[in-house]
Amino acid sequence: MRKIHVIGIGAGDPEQLTLQAVRALGSTDVFFILDKGEVKSDLTQLRRDMLDAHIPQGSYRVVEARDPERDRSAGGAAYSPAVGDWRSARAGIYERLIAEELGEGETGAFLVWGDPALYDSTLGILEEVLAKGAVDFEYDVVPGISSVSALVARHRTGLNRVARPVQITTGRRLAEGFPDGVDDVVVMLDAHQVFRQYADQDIDIYWGAYIGTPDEILASGPISEAAPRIEQLRAEARERKGWIMDTYLLRRNPKKPQEPQEPHEPQEPQAPKVQ
């Protein structure tokens, strides 16, 4: 039976590769690397550097394939047909890679940016390939340090406030309104700096671009003050590198006193006092 590791490799810092990930790299015969085109070749190179750093050359093969282009103009915040088409195209490529490049009894791996569980389609696509039934394999998942964990670590803050929820969403969703029932919101995949929409509210932003890489940029503060700074940093970086990946945490009413922490364990009922 063919095996596949889906390995989370962290969001840019090679030192955020976990020991479990390194062990999985070492037990892989074929690495599948999907190239997103010239502008993101740095990300492909980072994956290759990780392989060079952790496994002896000659002990593995690398198979590169071109990622299908995605029509980002189509659809709203919801799952759109364009996303469906793109996933099917990707599923076709994965199926071919596994069937043609991975021998029976061999182990392949997909190196997934950050954590495979967060805004990544690899797991869904592998399930789609299995469902089509043309090729059979088993797969496991190695968690990675996500850009969200890396962001809050660099800003030395938590994701949630005491006993409060936190939501992770996309720029498109945030454009529809601040989510109900939460004051702490992480935003990914925002090409339009939607945080500017909330500059008149009492919200702090913790922003980071290229987190964990030598190009990392961080900025934070009330949105009203930080937004123009972030806009400028973002525009300069985008001009310099040709692409950008950034993530941010919005914290509404940052100065509001925190509610008392709920106990983690249910309290034992107090024994009645003996007089």
Ligand SMILES: C[S@@+](CC[C@H](N)C(=O)[O-])C[C@H]1O[C@@H](n2cnc3c(N)ncnc32)[C@H](O)[C@@H]1O
């Ligand atoms: C398709 S999602 C992949 C998320 C990834 N699976 C993770 O766990 O971080 C891509 C988005 O992740 C965020 N991202 C990934 N790496 C990042 C980094 N090094 N710095 C800032 N944001 C990053 C950006 O919001 C980007 O638009």
